[in-house]
Amino acid sequence: MSVAAGTNTSDLLDLDALLSSGELAVRNSVREFVKDKIRPSIAHWYEDAVFPRELAPALGSLGLLGMHLDGYGCASRSAVEYGLACLELEAGDSGLRTFVSVQGSLAMTAIHSFGSEEQKRSWLPGMATGELIGCFALTEPTAGSDPSAMTTFAQADGHNGSGWVLNGAKRWIGLASIADVAVVWAATNDGVRGFLVPAGTEGFTATPIEPKLSMRASIQCDITLDNVRLGPESLLPAARGLRGPFSCLNEARYGIAWGAMGAARDSYEAALAYSLERLQFGKPLAGYQLTQEKLVNMVLEIQKGTLLALQLGRRKDAGTLRPEQISMGKLNNVREAIAIAREARTILGGNGITLDYSPLRHANNLESVRTYEGTDEVHTLILGQHLTGIAAFR
Known part of the structure; x- marks a missing residue:
């Protein structure tokens, strides 16, 4: 059928x-x-x-x-x-x-x-x-949602003119073990600054985090920085304070608002195709009211989420996109995508736990997407502050 x-x-x-x-x-x-x-x-x-x-x-x-x-x-x-x-x-x-x-x-x-x-x-x-790979090292083992609490520190290197010595640790850094260059954010006596650390620099170690239940076709690493000595040319000259890394995070969050709808759409399409072919009690699963309700609810949220992402994109192209609007897209679309992937898996029954079908793989991956570049809680508080004018982070 x-x-x-x-x-x-x-x-x-x-x-x-x-x-x-x-x-x-x-x-x-x-x-x-x-x-x-x-x-x-x-x-x-x-x-x-x-x-x-x-x-x-x-x-x-x-x-x-x-x-x-x-x-x-x-x-x-x-x-x-x-x-x-x-x-x-x-x-x-x-x-x-x-x-x-x-x-x-x-x-x-x-x-x-x-x-x-x-x-x-x-x-x-x-x-x-794609000849060279980069990574972005901001999150720390004890400073995820609160990067202002980072302990990685860059000290002016008295032995190397105007160079630097970096010490600290980062965690959940994508691509770090295969990266040719790492953008490392560190506290200094002059606030948070960004540094370029080429692969192979002495004292820089990236170790993949294993085993994982999510993002298995990807790489996330722990990084240690043990007296990493850098020349003055390593400093990103125009980045001062957390505004620098936050502006990059907003670029990534914007892409996530779109990407999550891709995972949701693929989950829905897998469930629809399966429900049209799978016979139960003499007719396709798609012919039952409960299945149709699930499919309808998925499409409603995919269409709304895609419209939301498109509105963000039009505003971004017009130069009028605001951070709280990006938070709205990231929070809503990832949250709805997880719900869609999980619901799609129920239509697949027992077969849904195999890798022959995509929804549970998407659901597992989206648990990581939900966490990185700002958790649900962080984006909720960003939006709450925008609505009320009151910061509730502390």
């Missing part, structure tokens, strides 16, 4: 009509990439906890790495085009969308926004092609 030919059950509102031909072309090219290069192998990568490093150049050739940035080999795409790419990548797997976010929205954005011209020319072109 199947849905009538030509029916797009994932887009009841015809949201594609709100997209330009250029935006649709970007969306379709990424969708084809996911179909050809990610879907055939993602179950094995997830089960074996393998990050497919070999895909980085292909993602670079599509212009997806730092795609919202200008110059230095970057694609200079719009915010909406970047969002659509995130949606399609996360329909494949959150781990692959996370790679693009860490590389582009975090590491490359930090260098592009706060680096010297020499730093930009040294790192960004190779990162845009």
Whole structure:
């Protein structure tokens, strides 16, 4: 049994009509990439906890790495085009969308926004092609939601002119063990500053965190910084205070608002296809009222969440997007995507716990997405402060 030919059950509102031909072309090219290069192998990568490093150049050739940035080999795409790419990548797997976010929205954005011209020319072109990998080291073992409590410290190095000595630890740092350069945020006597630490620098150690129940086709690491000596050229000159890393986090949060809807849509489509083919008591699961209610509720939230993401993108392209609006998108869309993935799994019954089907893999991954770049609680308080004018973080 199947849905009538030509029916797009994932887009009841015809949201594609709100997209330009250029935006649709970007969306379709990424969708084809996911179909050809990610879907055939993602179950094995997830089960074996393998990050497919070999895909980085292909993602670079599509212009997806730092795609919202200008110059230095970057694609200079719009915010909406970047969002659509995130949606399609996360329909494949959150781990692959996370790679693009860490590389582009975090590491490359930090260098592009706060680096010297020499730093930009040294790192960004190779990162845009996927030849070089970057990571973004902000979170610490005891300072996740409160980065102002970071203990990693950069001391002026009296033995190295105007250089620096870094000591401390970071945790949950994506890509760190394979990165060619780490953007490390550290407290100094002059406030929080950013530093570029090339791979192989003595005293810098990145250890993958294993085993994991989530983001298994991705890499997250513990980092230790033990008397890491850096020259003055390592300092990101334009980054002062937490405003620097927070601006990068907002870039990543924006992409997450789109990406989560990709995981939700893929979960729904897997459940719909299964329910149309699976016979129970003599007819397809899709023919039962309870199943139809589940499918309808999924589509409602996917369409609303995608509209929310698109509105964020239009405002971002217009230069009017505000931080609390990004928090709204991240909080709502990830929360709803998890609920959709879990509900989709119920339609799959016992088969839903196997890697033959995507919803439970998406649900597990989204638990990480829900936590990083600001937990539900943090984004709730950001929105609460905006509504009331009262900061309730402490």
